[in-house]
Amino acid sequence: MQAVQSPVIPIVGELIRTFPGTISLGQGIVYYPPPPEATDLTQFFADPTNHQYKAIEGISPLIAAIKAKLQAFNSIALDKQCIMVTAGSNMGFMNALLAITSIGDEIILQKPYYFNHEMAIQIAGCRPVFVSTDENYQLRPDAIAQAITAKTKAVVTISPNNPTGAVYSEEALHKVNQLCRDRGIYHISDEAYEYFTYDGVKHVSPGAFPHSNAHTISLYSLSKAYGFASWRIGYMVIPENLLVDIKKVQDTNLICPPVVSQYAALGALQTGFDYCRSHIQAIASVRQVVVRSLDSLQGLCTIAPANGAFYFLLKVHTQLDAFELTKRLIREHRVAVLPGTVFGMDQGCYLRVAYGALQESTAKEGMERLVKGLQTILA
Structure with a gap:
């Protein structure tokens, strides 16, 4: 068990609680309740x-x-x-x-x-x-x-x-x-x-x-x-x-x-699927907000196409450690993502952005913080 990595969601969650007002682009959940x-x-x-x-x-x-x-x-x-x-x-x-x-x-x-x-x-x-x-x-x-x-x-x-x-x-x-x-x-x-x-x-x-x-x-x-x-x-x-x-x-x-x-x-x-359909359409609209925001990071990040789930995995052009960058984004810019190291991406700096849990206005604010944070930290 000592060799098994610790669950990352609670670790990032504790950081978020330490810095109130942080918008989470971290956990992979949806914004809506059951029917x-x-x-x-x-x-x-x-x-x-x-x-x-x-x-x-x-x-x-x-x-x-x-x-x-x-x-x-x-x-x-x-x-x-x-x-x-x-x-x-x-x-x-x-x-x-x-x-x-x-x-x-x-x-x-x-x-x-x-x-x-x-x-x-x-x-x-x-x-x-x-x-x-x-x-x-x-x-x-x-x-x-x-x-x-x-x-x-x-x-x-x-x-x-x-x-x-x-x-x-x-x-x-x-x-x-x-x-x-x-x-x-x-x-x-x-x-x-x-x-x-x-x-x-x-x-x-x-x-x-x-x-x-x-x-x-x-x-x-x-x-x-x-x-x-x-x-x-x-x-x-x-x-x-x-x-x-x-x-x-x-x-x-x-x-x-x-x-x-x-x-x-x-x-x-x-x-049936009818209950899910309208909510997934709303997430698709949030996805477009995320896509437009990510366009601002061209040159700072490599962003692969993502036509499913509610994630993007960014390759950040930096020598910074991904978890250190994650902590700085929370501490200095009040936005949370997950470091790519927990997904096995330990050669380079990767960040997972999740958008399924957010309403469109919150996603827009979160992405603005992420873009500004990366531009500032990597300047």
Whole structure:
């Protein structure tokens, strides 16, 4: 555990509290709450047995709603696959690791990576193997192929991506998925930001590819699209041969997903995507504010295209340490971002900018502070 990095969000959060008035462009959450249907828990309280343990894999009405959503939005018609409701997609990732690996096995992450994935791999006693993405943070299937060894158990992709906002192409995802099939390893596809795409870009689920059902593990979350972060509900789509092992893991860690949160999730899914659509359109407007502000940083930063999630990853042209720069932006300019070092970007200075939690006016003020801060510090 000493080798596992500390969670960065609480560290930056403490800095923000130390300097009141700081606008956070740091944490990856949305600005809006769950739909009213999620907080109407009449169904939950109507049955006294809901206060008792329920099925490890989740309550049957929620699983039915998830099946319908997977077929309608992801084009995944379950064929020798199973659904496991989890306490968020982070739990789904840990479930998968503990079910498919032994101590010392390797998991391939794309760099920059999501820090909780890297942390989970180390906690599980495995070794993360990093494959750098290209200059636009897109997948490099040939490099992934070269990184596979006899100890490799899975390749992880996140699309839309945290921390870069990149959306991987169907062609690249298909190449990676086929590679995993050919090599007899798993493709773990994290799709927590599946609804957050812009400028006509479409989300692709590898679990919908032909012949992918036996080696693809798909992770989903309600935290983002339905404003559900603290309710801790996500789900996995897994090959049926993993069901028994993953049930062992989940029963040990959790027994069953919180039943009250499952009923909230059922209410949210029953509202359908219409609830999310208007809010995501509002985030898309905030994104345009961010894009216009980032144009002011041309010359000071390299900014790759980002058509998904609600992030940009800036490469700052400076010799300053990213965390030191982050602290100065909070202390001197009252704006918070996340340092790229926590995402594995330790060669150069990178900053992750998040905009999903902000109204348009606050985002505009936050970006003005960021632009002014970088221009001042780097002058």
